[in-house]
Amino acid sequence: MPKRFITIKDIARELKISVATVSRALRNTYDVSQETREKVLSTAARLNYRPNASALGLVQRQTHNIGVIIPSITNYYFSTVITGIQECAIKQGYNIILYITNDLPEIEKKLLHEISLSNLDGILVCLSSQSGSFSHFQKIIDDLPCVFFDRVPDSLEGSKIVQDDYNGAMMAVEHLIACGYQRIAHITGPENLLLTRKRLNGYLDALEKHNLRASYEQVRFSGFSQKEGENDTISLFKDLDQTPDAIFAVNDRKGVGAIISLRNMGIAVGKEVGVIGFTNDPISEIISPRLSTIAEPAYEIGKMSCEILLGHIKKPETKPQEIILSGDLVKRESTMKGIEVTDCRKFL
């Protein structure tokens, strides 16, 4: 182990003063003479002194590291959230340590067990899809400030930051209705996730509000991937006597999957069957036709989560907060019933 950095001892020796004085001078404590302080500061700069993180961690019981547990980072939403977290953290002098669960509860559990909590001042969590119980989180919460974002538990205490899933879904479905679609199906994520249920409720309530048929028959639960969006769509068209004339997808990737399946079936997306997603993934601008969606404040979610966590870390007595950030409807061609698709070029 060759790592050896300059320490306050080196500075003290060079200046023939005690380490205590060096320490005080460095931290600008008042009871140190102007002269000494300047000497210390200048030699520290000259020697390129940096405080040792482990020593600080040991004595102050805080490491300035925060953990982030997340199912995946290879999609627009999560990577943007992380970017928000990281930017906020660094600004306040904190590092983020990244843990990816691959959306697998076993890995999540294993991780939680193995993570060195003493290396962390707090933790940011987005649950994996199938997290059945949350007992493994309870232990952590007891030890460490913990903030949940996006996929949050309903049964645990703690701060929670989410987008407005219910109203977002409501907006999406009302937009479909406003466009003239009537038989609106929903392809969504795992039933046990709170996020899924909230969007589902928004969907169902919007239908009821407008006196349209709201039934579980036209809902498909599965995962969050494009492929699953494709399959759900196929299943919808195979199983239903009256095929839907619109699909509300729980996210844009599934929305893209829906468009692809519809295209494969020879159905004109928009004109014949409308599709709307959720996220505003850049991909929704690329797909043909372009996908209408509910834009989520991903970056904000990350930033806000980090700020709240840092608040808990700095003031442990802070009460848990639940924050809901609203999204925006983005209208594109996938929900335009009116336009004629005679000239295919338009969509190429």
Added chain:
Amino acid sequence: MPKRFITIKDIARELKISVATVSRALRNTYDVSQETREKVLSTAARLNYRPNASALGLVQRQTHNIGVIIPSITNYYFSTVITGIQECAIKQGYNIILYITNDLPEIEKKLLHEISLSNLDGILVCLSSQSGSFSHFQKIIDDLPCVFFDRVPDSLEGSKIVQDDYNGAMMAVEHLIACGYQRIAHITGPENLLLTRKRLNGYLDALEKHNLRASYEQVRFSGFSQKEGENDTISLFKDLDQTPDAIFAVNDRKGVGAIISLRNMGIAVGKEVGVIGFTNDPISEIISPRLSTIAEPAYEIGKMSCEILLGHIKKPETKPQEIILSGDLVKRESTMKGIEVTDCRKFL
């Protein structure tokens, strides 16, 4: 600072033995009796003891944290590389600390200055686009094992992991040529990046090899974004007397940009003008027509980089290695000259 975890002292007190013995038992050192060890292990388990990371870091001079400096994570390539890094790291008991530069050399420099190196056992770096000089890295390299990936410096020593940029570009352009395209332009990244120059050389050499016109006139340097791909394409068609009949883009995002601009110009992508990218971003399957590309081993690059770094950490005398991973040609419709586009549905 409320954090207080169980320590070996607690175990020692409970068992009325010394902390040294506890430490030895925990680490399974040989000179401890079976009986004592079992007692220690069981109380450690019962008390849910976890070694204190800071204390370990202090005494062993290693933190089991590795830093990752990367321009961005909100795209397929980088997020996949990170996933590979994280998976490899966790498997070997290391945490990754993420630093995002936003591709800004000022932030990169600032970061390098502020990062607590004593908190890191090593560092993985992907340069920002405009890193002019690398002097700020030199200091780090002297202190800490450092491995570069993807965007590597040519003037610094150290292990470097990259895809085969030169041959990938060569393959891409030869594919275009094989498809019958003749006037092949190139839209690429910042000229000062090694990666850009390698792909450029592959491009130029392929043209020369096949006796086609190779000139800087048909090359556009800019950034890596889709928007810049759009602009480069427009510029190409505006400036050139003889407009290109194919475009080789430095990455898929720019390739997508090229397709979008071509479509806007009313040009049939594939049939009239071929486009090929680099990466195999999932987006290349979504765009219409689907984008041919060179698939990069992103996950492998991450995994390999992490492995090499861990090698350096564990065996500091290890010589720097330069590893080149090859990519694969993926043929799609954006380079199909032959097919008739009468039925647009095919592409929708």
Added chain:
DNA sequence: GTGAAAGCGCTAACAC
């Protein structure tokens, strides 16, 4: 205003 010393949690060298 400054130094000496203890202590954070742990390992390792040295006794016995």
Added chain:
DNA sequence: GTGTTAGCGCTTTCAC
């Protein structure tokens, strides 16, 4: 096989 001690780099009483 186990205990004692010193020390990793730093902060923080407590003296003076």
